[in-house]
Amino acid sequence: MSLDPPTYLASLQSNIRQRPIPWDGAVRAGTLTEEQYSKIRAVDKAKKPDQRKQIVQGDLDGYRLLFVGASGKPSVIESAGQHANVIQYILVLLSDLLDDVPSLARALFTNPDPYQHFLPLLRSSNNEDPIPLLTAHALASLMAAARDESRPTHQALPVILSYLAGLAKSTDAGLQDIAVQEYSSLLFGRLSRDQFWNQRSETVSPLVKILQTAAGIGNGGNSSSSLWSGNASTRSGGFEGSLGGGVGLQLLYHVLLVIWQMSFEAESIGDELDDEYDIIILYTQLLRLSPKEKTTRLILSTLYNLLEKNQKSLLPTAVLARLPSVLENLASRHLTDPDLLEDLEALKEMLDEYTKTKTTFDEYVAEVQSGHLRWSPPHRNAVFWAENARRILDFENGAIARKLAAIMQQPWDNDKQVLAIACNDVGCLVKEVPERRYQLEKVGLKRRVMELMQSEDENVRWESLRALGGWLKYSFDQ
Secondary structure (H helix, E strand, O other): OOOOOOHHHHHHHHHHHHOOOOHHHHHHOOOOOHHHHHHHHHOOOOOOHHHHHHHHHOOHHHHHHHHHOEOOEOOHHHHHOOOHHHHHHHHHHHHHHHHHOOHHHHHHOOOOOOOOOOHHHHOOOOOOOOHHHHHHHHHHHHHHHHOOOOHHHHHHHHHHHHHHHHHHOOOOHHHHHHHHHHHHHHOOOHHHHHHHHHOOOOOHHHHHHHHHHHOOOOOOOOOOHHHHOOOOOOOOOOOOOEOHHHOEHHHHHHHHHHHHHHHHHHHHHHHHHHHHHOHHHHHHHHHHHOOOHHHHHHHHHHHHHHHHHOHHHHHHHHHHOOHHHHHHHHHOOOOOOHHHHHHHHHHHHHHHHHHOOOOHHHHHHHHHHHOOOOOOHHHHOHHHHHHHHHHHHHHHHOHHHHHHHHHHHOOOOOOOHHHHHHHHHHHHHHHHOHHHHHHHHHOOHHHHHHHHOOOOOHHHHHHHHHHHHHHHHHHHHO
16 A cells, blocks of 8 residues: 655755765765666656666666675665765665565575665664664665565564664654555565564554544543543544544554554454453443544444454444444434445454343443443443342353453553442352352452452452342351
8 A cells, every 4th residue: 555755754864865975976986886886866856756676677787786786796875885865865865766676576585695785774772863764764675575474584673673663653743654654565465463462562562652642531641441431532523634632643643554454363363452452442432432433443343353353352332332332323414435334244243143142241242341340231230240140150150350460450540440349249149159258359359349449440449348248247147
């Protein structure tokens, strides 16, 4: 998918193309050879793209040697050494030629390691140095054009991703957008997507923070608790130029594009993506706010990929996130994009098929297994507990009690109501099935309830007191 280059990068490249370089002096000083200069001059900015293409295609091996060298034949990157103006020009020229002459990329890979002399250029102690940025762009263009998955690419990819991750963590939206667009060009195959996921603390996490900011979760905090608790922004449409936290629509679109590309690995990463980033509730909120069909299309397609490949684990989460009602609201809008409409209908059918067979008990189990509790109807429904408490304790040999214990062991600093809800549920289980108190004690629930009586949160203290009161009542009754 072709994207317009980021403004800052395009401007930088344009300035370097126009910058005069004393080539004759560079040849005399031994910065580059006469042969190298001849090849550079043959395809300089004065030449039209068609002319460039014809020249390079007619001498692919010569241009391979120019850029990546060979044994006993140093590349221009090696020859130029510390001459920054020449290095910058060569990096821009390489990117231009890779765009104009796709066959050049494959030719460069006849060298055993075409990255060897480029990777060191990614390291610079000067944040204003444009060379690492130009290098990352050239190497991303090289990988994307060649669709290469060789051993050298496997080794170079982590280094390039780490550099781009630094840009993605920047507070400069322009640098963030450069990183995200380079990511997009790199995620063409399984190898690059696997490596991107393996480095997710560097690569995925900053992108999720951008999406969280757009969804109205503080300043891109590391939790989606405000979404589950209903405290995030719920406006029905985004602003024309940006969403929550000032995230521009262009940056939002490009981040969504990268996550969509990653969603083609949904079968292997879908569960972890939701476990670690609450991606289903986050995307449901983004769907509410999405101001353009092109962003809505990417959100829907990503959701479909994730849910279709992980129906057992993620469809319950989608229902808890109220995705079905959001899809109903979306269907009432005047939408025209055929791909969007197709994904919308497919998602509705998938969720309808799932929900029509599910009971309140199934919904409760799904909520506990999601790891994030909210005040959904079952928690305060006395009839629900009377009918289902024993069934809950029996479910999968006590799995729900163990999951409640795991949930309660977390501090939930950003969403204390989760602890209050868990205490409520423990109290209901004790009330309805007092003879099974030992099962709850065995997994540590009584001890944790007693600890929470010292909580700073008033609601947590109250619910823990109620739960422990039931425990003591039945203890005294025996």
